[in-house]
Amino acid sequence: MSDIEPTVEWVSDAAVIQDPTGLHARPAVKLTRLAKTFEAAVEIRANHGNNWTNAKSPNKVMKLKAAHGEPLHVRAAGADAPAAVAALIDLLNRDFDD
Amino acid sequence: MTAPAQPQTQPQVYEGIAVSGGVALGPLHVLRGPGATARRAGDPVQEAAAFKAALNEAATALQALIEAEDSLAGDILEFQLALLEDDDITAPVLAAIAGGTPADRAWIDKMDAEIADYRGDGDGVLAGRAEDLSDLKNRVLSALTGSSAALAEVPAGAILVAEDLTPSLFLDIDWSRLAGAVTTGGSPTSHVAILARARGVSLVVGTRLAVEGLPAGGTAILDAAAGRLTVNPDSAARAAAEAAGAAEAEKERAIAAVLHQPARTADGIPVMVLANIDAPALLDQVSSDICDGVGLTRTEFLFAGGRQPDEEEQLAFYRRLLAWADGRPVTVRTLDAGGDKPLPGVTIDGETNPFLGVRGLRLSFARPEVFRCQLRALVRAAEEAGNLKVMLPMITAPWELDQARAMLDEEIAGLRQAGIPCAHPALGIMIEVPAAALMAGDFEADFYSIGSNDLIQYTAACARDNPAVAALADPRTPAVLELIRRVVAAGEARGVEVSLCGEMASSPALISSLLDCGLTMLSCAPAQIGPVKLAIADYDGRGRNGADHG
Numbered sequence: 001m002s003d004i005e006p007t008v009e010w011v012s013d014a015a016v017i018q019d020p021t022g023l024h025a026r027p028a029v030k031l032t033r034l035a036k037t038f039e040a041a042v043e044i045r046a047n048h049g050n051n052w053t054n055a056k057s058p059n060k061v062m063k064l065k066a067a068h069g070e071p072l073h074v075r076a077a078g079a080d081a082p083a084a085v086a087a088l089i090d091l092l093n094r095d096f097d098d
Numbered sequence: 099m100t101a102p103a104q105p106q107t108q109p110q111v112y113e114g115i116a117v118s119g120g121v122a123l124g125p126l127h128v129l130r131g132p133g134a135t136a137r138r139a140g141d142p143v144q145e146a147a148a149f150k151a152a153l154n155e156a157a158t159a160l161q162a163l164i165e166a167e168d169s170l171a172g173d174i175l176e177f178q179l180a181l182l183e184d185d186d187i188t189a190p191v192l193a194a195i196a197g198g199t200p201a202d203r204a205w206i207d208k209m210d211a212e213i214a215d216y217r218g219d220g221d222g223v224l225a226g227r228a229e230d231l232s233d234l235k236n237r238v239l240s241a242l243t244g245s246s247a248a249l250a251e252v253p254a255g256a257i258l259v260a261e262d263l264t265p266s267l268f269l270d271i272d273w274s275r276l277a278g279a280v281t282t283g284g285s286p287t288s289h290v291a292i293l294a295r296a297r298g299v300s301l302v303v304g305t306r307l308a309v310e311g312l313p314a315g316g317t318a319i320l321d322a323a324a325g326r327l328t329v330n331p332d333s334a335a336r337a338a339a340e341a342a343g344a345a346e347a348e349k350e351r352a353i354a355a356v357l358h359q360p361a362r363t364a365d366g367i368p369v370m371v372l373a374n375i376d377a378p379a380l381l382d383q384v385s386s387d388i389c390d391g392v393g394l395t396r397t398e399f400l401f402a403g404g405r406q407p408d409e410e411e412q413l414a415f416y417r418r419l420l421a422w423a424d425g426r427p428v429t430v431r432t433l434d435a436g437g438d439k440p441l442p443g444v445t446i447d448g449e450t451n452p453f454l455g456v457r458g459l460r461l462s463f464a465r466p467e468v469f470r471c472q473l474r475a476l477v478r479a480a481e482e483a484g485n486l487k488v489m490l491p492m493i494t495a496p497w498e499l500d501q502a503r504a505m506l507d508e509e510i511a512g513l514r515q516a517g518i519p520c521a522h523p524a525l526g527i528m529i530e531v532p533a534a535a536l537m538a539g540d541f542e543a544d545f546y547s548i549g550s551n552d553l554i555q556y557t558a559a560c561a562r563d564n565p566a567v568a569a570l571a572d573p574r575t576p577a578v579l580e581l582i583r584r585v586v587a588a589g590e591a592r593g594v595e596v597s598l599c600g601e602m603a604s605s606p607a608l609i610s611s612l613l614d615c616g617l618t619m620l621s622c623a624p625a626q627i628g629p630v631k632l633a634i635a636d637y638d639g640r641g642r643n644g645a646d647h648g
Contacts, residue, residue, distance in 0.1 A: 020417030020482075024223050025177040025230075032180060057186035058177065059212065065221055067410065068417060 011085045012075035014047075015092035023066040027096040032058045034091055040078030042088065047071045055088065110329040112307040114280065117291045118625060119300025119322030121342035122277035126318050126329065127256040128309055139200035146192055149201040152241035157182050159237070163269055174382060175269070177227065178234045187212070202242050209235035222400070222411060226378060229265065236264045252276065257320045257327070259309060263290045273299045278320045280305055280327050292383050295625040298350065302327060353628035357388050361631045363613065364638040371631055372427075372621040374599060378415060381422045384624040391426035391485070393547065393621020394599035395419060397433055397472070404442030406468065412475035420483040427485045429547065429599075429621075431528065432472055434491035436461045437552075438563060444468060453561065458492020458528075459502060466505070473509045480523035487524040489547055494531045496541050503542075528599075532557050535581040538588035546589050547621070550600025554578050573602050574611050586616040597621055609633035614642055 019027050023046075035042040035055040043052040046066040052075065053060045066072050072092060076084040091097075139145060160179045164172045181187055187208065194204035209231060216228035252258065258271070258279040268290050278300025285291065286303060294301040300322035312329065319328040319339040328335060361369045372393030373384065400407045400415060407415075420428055435441040436457025444465055449455035462469035473488075480486040490502050503525055513520045526545035529535050530552035538546055550573060555562045557578050560571035582598070589596035597619035602608045604622040606629040612620065613634070622630050 020421045021223060021414055025227060026173050029176050029180040032184075054186065057184050058180040059184050059186045062177075062227060063215070063219075063224065065219075065224065068414065 008077045009081075010075040010077050011081040012073065013085050013089050014071040014073045015089045016071050017066055017068055017092060018095040019098060020068050022068045022070075023061060023064060023072065025062065026098075028058050028061040030096050031088065031091060032056055032061055034087055035084065038076065038078070038080050038084035038087070040076040040081040040084045042074070042076045042084050044088075045073040045075075047073070107313075107330045109331050109335070112280075112305045112327045112329070114302040114305030114325045114327065115286050116323055116325030117286050117301040117303055118295040118298060119278050119320075120346040121319065121321045121323065121339050122255075122257070122300060123317065123319050123331075123336055123339040123343065124255040124257045124277035125253055126312055126316050127252050127258055128312060129252070129258050129260040139202075142196050142198060145195045145199075145201040145204075148242060149191065149195060149205065152201070152205075152238050153182055153188065155241040156234070156237045159241075159270070167269065174230060174265075178230055178237070181231070181234055182238075202239060205238055205242070206235065220405070222378070222407070222415065233265045236267070240267075257318050259307075259312060261309065265290055265293060268293050268299075273297065278302075278322055280307075280320060282307055282309060292377070292379050295383075298625075349632070353632050356631045356635055357628045359631070360390070361634040363634055364636065365640045367613075367618065367639060369613070369617075369634050370597075370619045371627055371634070372429075372597070372599075372619070373624045373627060374604070374621050375419065375624075378418070380624055381418065386423050386426060388627050389426070389624070392419065392423055392428040392430075393597050393619070394489070395428065395430040397431060398435060398439055398441070401433060401435065401441055401444065404444075406443070409471050409475045409478075412472060413478050416475060416479035416486070417482065420479060420486060423485065425483075425485060427487060428483075429487040429489050429526070429545075430476060431489045431491050432459070432462060432476075433468065434458050436492075453555070459490045459498055460492060460494075462490075463498075463501065470505060470509055473506050474513060474520075476523060477506065477510050477513065477520040478518065481519045481521040484521075487526060487545065489526045489528055489545075491528045491549070492530060492552070493527045493541070494533050496537075499525075499527055499541050499543060526594075529553065529585050530556070530600075532581060535585055538585045539591055543594065545595040545597070546585055548582055548585055548596070548598040548600065548617075550578070550582075550598060550602040553581060553600070557581060573605070573608055579611060579615055582612070582615045582617070590616075595619060603630065606630055606633040610637050613637050613639060 017023055032055060042055040044055045044061065044064065045052045046064050047070040053064055055061060074085050074088045140148065157179060160175050164175045164179065167175065191204045191208045194207065195201055213228050213231045216224050216231060219225065254275045255277055257277045260279065260281050262281050262283045263279060281303045282305055284303035291301065291303065300320055302320065302322050302325050305327060316329055317331065319331045319335060331339065361371045363369060370390040372391045373389040374394045375381070375392050376396040377399050400412060416430065436445045436455065437453045445461060446456050446464070456464050476486065476488050490499065493499060506525060510520050510522065524544040526547060527534065527541055527543040528549045529538060529546050530549035532553070534541065535553060551562060554571050554573055558571045558575060560567040586596050596617065598612060598617055599621035602612060603620040604626040606626070609630055610633070620630060
């Protein structure tokens with residue numbers, strides 16, 4: 001590995017989006033609010049795309065257009081990264097408490 | 099304020115488009131829009147402070163609104179609130195301000211770029227949120243220019259006059275203390291119009307009146323049902339408006355009492371009242387608690403502007419619709435384009451008589467790829483919820499139903515082969531062609547739903563869009579009622595449901611005629627559910643001619 005690009009230790013996991021409309025406004029708000037409670041950098045990625053996006057930005061999460069039935073990938077880096085990933089996965093598994 | 103002693107000036111009448119509401123008398127109050135006040139920009143440090151203060155003010159106002167609103171409106175506002183706290187939005191604005199751009203300009207630039215992004219994406223859910231972004235943009239701008247304070251000055255019972263109203267501003271206003279609103283611009287299909295209908299606020303749009311020419315503090319009559327504003331009314335008109343207003347208030351109380359109850363006639367016959375859904379925004383504005391399901395979903399909006407929604411996009415909407423209905427039955431009509439609803443790239447141009455041409459199911463057969471795509475999305479949705487029904491429009495002969503059913507079966511077989519879960523929905527037909535109404539029993543349909551608008555037009559040979567023949571196109575014309583009775587009888591004989599989903603069911607004055615025909619399932623515009631339930635409660639079938647509630 002080169003030391004030009006510092007290696008970031010990402011913790012990652014994935015869970016299926018159960019909400020019938022996908023990751024629309026209400027779930028996006030819940031997800032970003034939860035992500036913001038962690039110090040770690042938290043990112044998500046739709047199954048159909050390659051780009052990781054900031055899970056603390058409702059605008060970016062909304063534009064991800066992650067659909068119902070597809071897995072949402074979650075990763076975090078930082079002190080509380082494992083807890084952040086676990087919390088977001090748990091929120092997905094609870095279908096955003098809807 | 100002292101009453102003017104001089105003789106009355108001449109009444110001035112302004113005609114606009116009626117959105118919702120009734121008659122009210124009140125003082126005129128002109129509302130200036132955000133940005134109407136010129137704003138002087140400070141240095142970058144002052145501008146950044148002004149921007150942050152505006153964000154805070156907007157957030158506080160949103161927070162207060164969220165606490166006051168029902169959960170549907172609350173969800174819309176929660177998203178706006180979250181965006182206010184989104185660094186992805188605010189950081190670029192602050193950077194532009196630091197570079198010397200005035201706060202309002204920087205905010206407008208960023209939000210306009212985001213709105214264009216949401217709209218241009220081609221995703222229905224995202225495009226729907228563009229309106230929220232636009233609303234948020236105006237909300238922060240109002241805070242920056244200080245125009246939100248203007249609302250506090252509106253006198254009780256006033257008729258608001260504005261060039262236009264944003265959804266934010268609409269929700270900011272305590273309508274219970276006002277008579278209603280008139281806008282010079284605006285459209286009856288806007289988000290604000292939907293909010294006004296859902297909340298029963300008196301609103302007239304598109305009056306094109308010159309706001310500057312209105313007498314400040316003058317009295318006016320807002321006849322929102324007729325789409326008319328009368329400034330400086332004479333004393334006879336005032337008295338009539340006051341009486342009409344009192345009668346309406348009484349009626350509103352009666353409607354509120356029946357709205358959330360299952361409908362029942364005075365002689366105890368239960369009647370199902372369903373909602374017609376013609377825009378996804380309705381799902382955000384109307385609670386499914388007030389209806390017995392969806393009797394008609396007009397899927398044309400999915401194809402608005404010549405868009406060709408793919409299977410996944412359609413499926414996403416059907417899922418949302420089913421989730422909204424919360425287990426109640428949902429009837430989705432397949433694409434009904436043609437006639438008065440041309441669709442670029444789908445309908446056939448240059449027909450000499452489009453109403454008698456390739457429209458509805460006929461067009462679906464001419465464009466099988468569009469039809470099959472919709473069928474796939476529907477049967478996939480049907481697998482997830484057992485309450486979905488599919489309805490075919492503009493059917494004339496039994497073989498059309500057979501052919502459509504064969505296509506449905508083929509799509510189900512194809513999906514199953516591909517391992518994609520799907521299910522057979524109930525497949526019914528819309529009765530709007532007299533040939534189908536006369537011979538309804540010959541159709542092996544799982545249900546019948548009468549489309550009264552076209553049934554009247556085809557029975558009376560009167561074009562829907564030609565006012566010169568409107569007198570002949572009376573919905574209560576005996577031939578139309580006879581056809582409705584025949585369809586009801588055919589449904590009873592075959593043991594299948596019969597409903598009516600055309601405009602007739604949205605007209606409280608016609609409800610008694612429909613119940614006389616033996617109908618017990620009506621699907622109407624969401625705003626008419628209350629008035630229709632009231633008309634049902636007032637109906638007593640005992641001893642009526644032609645009444646048959648077997």
